[in-house]
Amino acid sequence: MEEVNQTTVTEFIIAGLTENPELQLPLFLIFLGVYLFTVVGNLGMIILILFSSQLHTPMYYLLSSLSFIDCCHSTVITPKMLVNFVTEKNVIPYPECIAQFYFFCAFAVAECHMLAAMAYDRYVAISNPLLYNVTMSNQVCLWMVAGVYGMGFLSATAHTVFLLRVLFCKASTINHYFCDLFPLLELSCSSTFINEILALSFSAFNIIVPVMTILSSYIFIIVSILHIQSTGGRSKAFSTCSSHILAVVVFYGSLAFIYLQPSSVNSLVQEKLSSVFYTIVVPMLNPMIYSLRNKDVRVALNSLLENIMKPKFN
Incomplete structure (x- = not known):
C-alpha cells in the first residue's frame, strides 16, 4: 500500500493579488x-450613532453593529495583505x-x-409603524444581534474544525491574497469531500436564507408602500429602504458569485476580484451608502460637528 507523505505544514506562502513587482x-x-477610509468611516458611524440621541433607534443600533462587523471584516484581511505588498516572501504561519480564515468566515x-x-x-x-417600538424593543434588538454573531461564529467553528x-x-502556496477555504482545500492531500459539502451547505444556508428574508420583507414593504395615499409618504418610505x-x-x-457555483466555473482572476469587492470594498462603501443617502x-x-466646533463659555 502506497504511503502518503503527511509532513506537517508549519507555514503557507500567499500568492497575493499580483506577481507583477x-x-x-x-x-x-x-x-x-x-x-x-474603511476604519475611519465605520468607527465614525459607530461614534456618531453613540453620541447622537436622535439616532438611538433600532435601525441605527443595527447599523452600528453592521459598521462594527465591516470594520472587523476588513481588519482581518487588509493589514496582512498590505504587509505582503512590501515583503519579498509572503509567508503566513499555519496557526495565523x-x-x-476563522474570523473572516465569522464576520462574513x-x-x-x-x-x-x-x-x-x-x-x-x-408595515407596522404603530407597533414598531414594541416589536423592535431593546431586548429584541439585542437578541437579533446575538443571533447574528451566533450564526457567524457557529459557521466559522464548524468550517475550522473540519479544516x-x-x-x-x-x-x-495559497493561490489567493488571504486564507480562504477553497484555495486552502486545493493544497490538501487528503479527502476534502466533507469540507466541500459543508461549504456548499453553509454557503447556501447563510446566503439563501437571509436573501429570502430580505426579499420577503421587501415584498411586504412594497405592498405597504402602495397603500400609502400621499406621494410624499411613499417617497419617504422608499428613501428609508434605498440605502x-x-x-x-x-x-x-x-458573495454569491463565488460561493454558489462550483469552483471550476470561476477563473482565479474573477474569484480574486470578487473577493476584493466583498472583503475590502464593501466595508468601505457601507458608511458612504448610509451617510450620503440618509438624511438623519x-x-x-452636522449637529455633532456644530457642538464640537461651538466655543464653550463659562
Whole structure:
C-alpha cells in the first residue's frame, strides 16, 4: 500500500493579488487608503450613532453593529495583505492562517444575517409603524444581534474544525491574497469531500436564507408602500429602504458569485476580484451608502460637528 507523505505544514506562502513587482507599490497605496477610509468611516458611524440621541433607534443600533462587523471584516484581511505588498516572501504561519480564515468566515456570515435583520427592521417600521417600538424593543434588538454573531461564529467553528482535520502535503502556496477555504482545500492531500459539502451547505444556508428574508420583507414593504395615499409618504418610505437595498445588492452579488457555483466555473482572476469587492470594498462603501443617502445621519453629523466646533463659555 502506497504511503502518503503527511509532513506537517508549519507555514503557507500567499500568492497575493499580483506577481507583477511594478504593481506592488501602487496597490499598497490604494488598499492602504481604502483600509484607512474603511476604519475611519465605520468607527465614525459607530461614534456618531453613540453620541447622537436622535439616532438611538433600532435601525441605527443595527447599523452600528453592521459598521462594527465591516470594520472587523476588513481588519482581518487588509493589514496582512498590505504587509505582503512590501515583503519579498509572503509567508503566513499555519496557526495565523487558520485564525484568519476563522474570523473572516465569522464576520462574513454575520454580515449576511445582519443585512437580513436590518431588512426585517425596515419591514416592521413601514408595515407596522404603530407597533414598531414594541416589536423592535431593546431586548429584541439585542437578541437579533446575538443571533447574528451566533450564526457567524457557529459557521466559522464548524468550517475550522473540519479544516483542521485536512492534511496539507502539497505545494504550500495559497493561490489567493488571504486564507480562504477553497484555495486552502486545493493544497490538501487528503479527502476534502466533507469540507466541500459543508461549504456548499453553509454557503447556501447563510446566503439563501437571509436573501429570502430580505426579499420577503421587501415584498411586504412594497405592498405597504402602495397603500400609502400621499406621494410624499411613499417617497419617504422608499428613501428609508434605498440605502439598505444598495448595500444588499453589492454584498450578496459579489458573495454569491463565488460561493454558489462550483469552483471550476470561476477563473482565479474573477474569484480574486470578487473577493476584493466583498472583503475590502464593501466595508468601505457601507458608511458612504448610509451617510450620503440618509438624511438623519447627515443631520446628526452636522449637529455633532456644530457642538464640537461651538466655543464653550463659562
